[in-house]
Amino acid sequence: MKEPLFLNSVLQEKIWGGDHLKEFGYDLPSDKVGEYWAISAHPHGVSTIANGEFK
Numbered sequence: 001m002k003e004p005l006f007l008n009s010v011l012q013e014k015i016w017g018g019d020h021l022k023e024f025g026y027d028l029p030s031d032k033v034g035e036y037w038a039i040s041a042h043p044h045g046v047s048t049i050a051n052g053e054f055k
Contacts, residue, residue: 003051003052005049005051005052005054006049006050006051007038007039007047007048007049007050008047008048008049008050009036009037009038009039009040009047010036010037010040010042010045010046010047011026011028011029011033011035011036011037012033012034012035012036012037012044012045013030013032013033013034014032014033014034014035015032015034016034017030017031017032017033017034017035018031018032018033018034019031019033021033021036
């Protein structure tokens with residue numbers, strides 16, 4: 001493998017969520033995002049590979 005491996009993060013909507021992560025440049029699917037999981041192996045939100053041969 002000759003290139004870095006990037007992952008797709010998981011955004012979790014919560015009743016107490018909001019859109020504050022937009023201030024950090026994240027493209028949010030809704031205004032109810034309460035958790036941002038950068039790397040996750042949780043059964044309710046597994047990060048997937050975003051690039052390369054393993055995509």
